[in-house]
Amino acid sequence: MSENHQISTMDRVSVGLAARYRKERRFRLFGISAIVASLLFLALLLASITAKGYTAFRQTEVLLDVYLDPAVLDVHNLATANYAALVRDAALALFSQVESRQDKRIIGKLISTGAAYRLQDLVTSKPELIGSTRPIWVPADDEVDMFVKGHIPRDVPEAERRVSDKQASWIDQLVAADRLKLKFNTAFFQAGDSREPELAGIRGAAAGSMFTLAITLLLSFPVGVAAAVYLEEFAPKNRWTDLIEVNINNLAAIPSIVFGLLGLAVFLNFMNLPRSASLVGGLVLTLMTLPTIIIASRASLKSVPPSIREAALGVGASKMQTISHHILPLAMPGMMTGAIIGMARALGETAPLLMIGMVAFIVDVPNSFSDPATVLPVQIFLWADSPERAFVERTSAAIMILLLLLLAMNAAAVFLRNKFERRW
Amino acid sequence: MAPAMDTILDMRDVIMGKDEAEAAVATKARKVDRDQRTTVGVPFVEEPRMICREVNVFYGDKHAINNVSIDVGKNEVLAMIGPSGCGKSTFLRCLNRMNDTVASCRVTGEILLDALNIYDKKVDVVPLRAQVGMVFQKPNPFPKSIFDNVAYGPKIHGLVNNKTELNDVVEDSLKKAGLWNEVSDRLDQPGTGLSGGQQQRLCIARAIAVRPEVILMDEPCSALDPIATATVEDLITELKEHYTIVIVTHNMQQAARVSQRTAYFHLGDLVEVGPTDRIFTNPRHQLTEDYITGRFG
Structure with a gap:
C-alpha cells in the first residue's frame, strides 16, 4: 500500500512539474523583458541627450587682431571704455572689401557681444598692452556657432535660414583664413546665465x-x-x-x-x-x-x-x-x-x-x-x-x-x- | 514504550520507598488537579543572593509568570528547565529587568538583590545590569574587535583608570572565559569572525568583565555543537566559584551536569524546585516527572 502511495505521489508531481517550470520560465521572461525595456529607454534618453548636447562643450571662436587704441582706452577709466567699438573695428578689418553700412553692421553681429567683455578683462589685467595690436580669440555669435556646427543647414532656401548666403561666405572666408575655430567652451563652465547663448554658462x-x-x-x-x-x-x-x-x-x-x-x-x-x-x-x-x-x-x-x-x-x-x-x-x-x-x-x-x-x-x-x-x-x-x-x-x-x-x-x-x- | 516506562516508574516508587513522607507528597502531588499548582520542594535557601517573592509577569493580558517565589543562592548554579513557552526565559529576564525593553510587559511582586528590590521605582537599571550580567541564547558579540567587545563594559562603567588596567581586565576576563589562549594574538580582529562557541565564550567574557555578582544565562549552548557546549559547561562550573549563575536550558543533561539546584517551570508556574540530583532521580510532581522522562516537552 505504501508503495502504491509513493508511485502515485511521483506521478502527480511529474504531471505538475512541467507546468511549474513553465511558470518559472514565463516569470523570468517577463523580468528580463522588463529590464531590457527599461534599459532601452534609458539608453535612448542618454543617447538623445548626448547627441544633442555634446556640441555645447565646444564654441565657435574668431581670431581678431585688436588694436588697443590709446584714444579709446583711458588707463584711468578702463571700466567705461568702448570695447565694443574696438572689437567691431577689428572685425571689419578682416573684411576690407565690405563697403555698405548695412553689411558692416552685419559683420559686427558675427561677433558675440561677449567679445567686448573678454577684451575688457584682458586690458584691465594688463594695462601695459594698450597701444599694441593683439591677436585675441573671441566668441562668435550664437547663429554663427550654430551654422558652423551644422545646426543651420546650408541646403535650405536662404529665406528660411537665419544665416544669409553673404554671412555664410564671410564665415567660409574666416575658416579658410584659419581665423574661425571650434574651441573648448570655457564660458559654459565659468559663466552664469545670459540672454546670449554663447555667453551662458552653468x-x-x-x-x-x-x-x-x-x-x-x-x-x-x-x-x-x-x-x-x-x-x-x-x-x-x-x-x-x-x-x-x-x-x-x-x-x-x-x-x-x-x-x-x-x-x-x-x-x-x-x-x-x-x-x-x-x-x-x-x-x-x-x-x-x-x-x-x-x-x-x-x-x-x-x-x-x-x-x-x-x-x-x-x-x-x-x-x-x-x-x-x-x-x-x-x-x-x-x-x-x-x-x-x-x-x-x-x-x-x-x-x-x-x-x-x-x-x-x-x-x-x-x-x-x-x-x-x-x-x-x-x-x-x-x-x-x-x-x-x-x-x-x-x-x-x-x-x-x-x-x-x-x-x-x-x-x-x-x-x-x-x-x-x-x-x- | 510508554507502558514499560510506567512500570519502571511504579517499580521505582516501590523500591525507593525510603522516605514515607516524601513518597506521600509525591503521590499526593500526582493526584491533585493539574490546574492547581503550588510549588513542590523547597524554593528557598539559607544564604540567598536573589530573593523572588510572588512574581507575576504579564504581557498585555497574557499572564506569563504566575506567582513564582524562589531564591537564588550564593555561588550556586540554578538551572531552570521546562517546555517551550513555560516562562523560564521570561522569568530569567526579570532578574536584571531586561523585560523593561518590552513595552507591554508588566511585572508585579518583589525581586530582591542583596535586600534591594530591583523593581523599586528608584532603582536605576544601568548599575543593576552591571551587577546582574547576562549571556544570551544566540552569541551576540558587538561588530567590533575582540578587545573592544570585552573592554566595552568596563569602559562605560568607568571601572578602569587607564589602558593598562583595561588590558588587565580584558586579559583576565578572556582567561576566565577560557578564550585567552585562542585569541590572545588577534585581539584586534572582529569578534564576529570567531566560531560560534568562541563567540559565546567571548560574550561570557564580556559579561564577567564588568565583575557582576550574578550571571544570567539564557540557553547559552543552544546554538553550539557538543564540543563547544562542553567547553562552556566547564566554564560555568569554574565561574561558580566567584559568581552566582542562573541558567535556562532545554538540555536536561546539561542542567544535571552543571547545576546544584533545578527549577521546573510549566506554563508560567514554578512547579518544582529542588537539588538537581533529587529532581532528576526522584521528581515529586507528575509534570516534572513527565518532562524529565521525555513524555512531553
Whole structure:
C-alpha cells in the first residue's frame, strides 16, 4: 500500500512539474523583458541627450587682431571704455572689401557681444598692452556657432535660414583664413546665465545647487536622524506616535510644489527671508527631504538586530549609550543611503523652487547663501524655454552635467554603504 | 514504550520507598488537579543572593509568570528547565529587568538583590545590569574587535583608570572565559569572525568583565555543537566559584551536569524546585516527572 502511495505521489508531481517550470520560465521572461525595456529607454534618453548636447562643450571662436587704441582706452577709466567699438573695428578689418553700412553692421553681429567683455578683462589685467595690436580669440555669435556646427543647414532656401548666403561666405572666408575655430567652451563652465547663448554658462546654477544642497543636507540629515532615533527608540507607542508616523509617510508623498507654496507663505511672506536665495531653497527642500530621510533612517534602525541592543543593555549600557555606541553606527550606512537618495531627489527638484523665486533670470554667480541664485534643473527649465536654437544644445549639456552629478551622488551612496557596512 | 516506562516508574516508587513522607507528597502531588499548582520542594535557601517573592509577569493580558517565589543562592548554579513557552526565559529576564525593553510587559511582586528590590521605582537599571550580567541564547558579540567587545563594559562603567588596567581586565576576563589562549594574538580582529562557541565564550567574557555578582544565562549552548557546549559547561562550573549563575536550558543533561539546584517551570508556574540530583532521580510532581522522562516537552 505504501508503495502504491509513493508511485502515485511521483506521478502527480511529474504531471505538475512541467507546468511549474513553465511558470518559472514565463516569470523570468517577463523580468528580463522588463529590464531590457527599461534599459532601452534609458539608453535612448542618454543617447538623445548626448547627441544633442555634446556640441555645447565646444564654441565657435574668431581670431581678431585688436588694436588697443590709446584714444579709446583711458588707463584711468578702463571700466567705461568702448570695447565694443574696438572689437567691431577689428572685425571689419578682416573684411576690407565690405563697403555698405548695412553689411558692416552685419559683420559686427558675427561677433558675440561677449567679445567686448573678454577684451575688457584682458586690458584691465594688463594695462601695459594698450597701444599694441593683439591677436585675441573671441566668441562668435550664437547663429554663427550654430551654422558652423551644422545646426543651420546650408541646403535650405536662404529665406528660411537665419544665416544669409553673404554671412555664410564671410564665415567660409574666416575658416579658410584659419581665423574661425571650434574651441573648448570655457564660458559654459565659468559663466552664469545670459540672454546670449554663447555667453551662458552653468556655473551660477551649479553654485546655486551647491549652496541649496548644502543647506538641505546640513538641516535635513541631523534633524531627520534625530527624529528617526526618537520615534524609533524613545517615543512611546501610542495613538499620537501612530498619527505622526502616518503623517510622515503622507508627507513623503506630497507633491513638491506644495512645499514650495508653504515656503513662499512661511519663509518669504512671514519670515521675510530674501527672495530667490539658496537659503530659502535649501529650507524648502529640507521640508521635502525630511520625510524621506526619516523613513529611511527608521527602516535602517529597525534593521539593526535586537541581539545587539540586548547585548549592550545586558552589560549595563544606558539607552543613549546603546544607541550612540551600537545602534547608530550599525544603522549609519542605511541612513546615509537614505540621505543621499533624498539629496539626489532634492538636486533634481524644480517645482518648489519656482514658487520661491529661484526661477528668476540671474546672471551673477552666487557667492553666499543669501545671494539670488538658481539651480541646475531650473536652469535647464529656463533654457529649454528659450527660443534661440543654441540653447537647445546647452539645455542638453546642462542635463548631462546634472546627470553626472546625480551619478556621482549615487556612486557616493554605494561607496559609503559598502565602506561602513558591518556584518554581524 | 510508554507502558514499560510506567512500570519502571511504579517499580521505582516501590523500591525507593525510603522516605514515607516524601513518597506521600509525591503521590499526593500526582493526584491533585493539574490546574492547581503550588510549588513542590523547597524554593528557598539559607544564604540567598536573589530573593523572588510572588512574581507575576504579564504581557498585555497574557499572564506569563504566575506567582513564582524562589531564591537564588550564593555561588550556586540554578538551572531552570521546562517546555517551550513555560516562562523560564521570561522569568530569567526579570532578574536584571531586561523585560523593561518590552513595552507591554508588566511585572508585579518583589525581586530582591542583596535586600534591594530591583523593581523599586528608584532603582536605576544601568548599575543593576552591571551587577546582574547576562549571556544570551544566540552569541551576540558587538561588530567590533575582540578587545573592544570585552573592554566595552568596563569602559562605560568607568571601572578602569587607564589602558593598562583595561588590558588587565580584558586579559583576565578572556582567561576566565577560557578564550585567552585562542585569541590572545588577534585581539584586534572582529569578534564576529570567531566560531560560534568562541563567540559565546567571548560574550561570557564580556559579561564577567564588568565583575557582576550574578550571571544570567539564557540557553547559552543552544546554538553550539557538543564540543563547544562542553567547553562552556566547564566554564560555568569554574565561574561558580566567584559568581552566582542562573541558567535556562532545554538540555536536561546539561542542567544535571552543571547545576546544584533545578527549577521546573510549566506554563508560567514554578512547579518544582529542588537539588538537581533529587529532581532528576526522584521528581515529586507528575509534570516534572513527565518532562524529565521525555513524555512531553
